[in-house]
Amino acid sequence: MKLPHYIQNVVPFPADELEDIISYFEKETVQKNTLLVKEGQVCSKLYIVEKGVGRSYYLKEDGKEITQWFFVEGQFMSSIESFFQQNPSLYYLEMLEDSVVYSITRENLDLLFARYHNMEKLGRLLSTEMLTRVVNKLNAIQFQTARERYDYMLNEYPDIVNRVALGHIASYLGMTQETLSRIRKAETRNRS
Amino acid sequence: MKLPHYIQNVVPFPADELEDIISYFEKETVQKNTLLVKEGQVCSKLYIVEKGVGRSYYLKEDGKEITQWFFVEGQFMSSIESFFQQNPSLYYLEMLEDSVVYSITRENLDLLFARYHNMEKLGRLLSTEMLTRVVNKLNAIQFQTARERYDYMLNEYPDIVNRVALGHIASYLGMTQETLSRIRKAETRNRS
DNA sequence: GGTTTCTTTTGACCTATATCAAATAATACA
């Protein structure tokens, strides 16, 4: 069980606090392609991925799926706004591989935030870390060519590139799958 | 002085805690076009805008300024990654009008985070709020036409649109100023 | 108040990437 490590890595907790915190998490085994949350539902849990990859996505008016974020081992995964504001989720959460995740409900998380000062700190640090990631992606998307965005992805999330469908990566990077396919072709040519 | 209100609005503090917290902030009056932080400097302070508008921006390789974010009354303003990680800022921070801001240093903020559980909570909530905003912008930038992005801006930040230079808004929205100028022209035509 | 400087608008042209359509390849499943 790696959950304690994920937590200790961000904020060191005394053993007893850590044990108490862990006890509020529940282990869930989920199959490939399972939806953890659907659009319109209130997202009641925050997940931490122990094994597998997940993604959040939404449907454009024309029905196309747009991948919004990928979640890998050690990352927390949720439809954040829905989870914290308790309003209907704009996103689907899906596991792309057979996975193991730990989950905690909003009530229990609030309870832990209130009980442990350090827990609040953990929340703050994870939140600013996520903020930095999103800002980086925004910069990449906003001012780089399709090619440069793919390179950014290769650098920032090299493992994901080879684990998930090309179409998912393309929509994550804000381009069509045709364009990404052409970029990949060009890159292999250049590399060999 | 509105600082106490800004804080109480997010997390209610006991009067004595609030007073102590406020005492660590310093009031600064800054003139239009003043840079609070330059690229390459470590951003040593977090600001809260009491009056005026600020922006963060960076320079592309070709020397063009790209506005990354606007900050208005009641918002905290900083080169967040630089401030929290204490590494050189990628961004400039600039006040676009004659302004009044409150500032706090990293050391003092950390001291307050450690001293008050509620302060940590404030940090967490502000951070998730910012995260939501950035995610919204990312979605707008990634999948909307230039026209739709301007409409998003009119909705989300109507006051800013009429306070800052067109060129700043254009780069914030990921388009050229020529394009934004044409969009505005088309919109006035439609509206009248 | 006139001149300089900065900002916005307008026009002509161009390019990166989207769209549409179809072929091929890979994966799942019976």
Added chain:
DNA sequence: TGTATTATTTGATATAGGTCAAAAGAAACC
């Protein structure tokens, strides 16, 4: 293992918005 389904590649064509250049308008400054 063969067939159905889904994902990826390839080609032809279209377009939103970029680039460059210059004019018009607004603001700043002596």
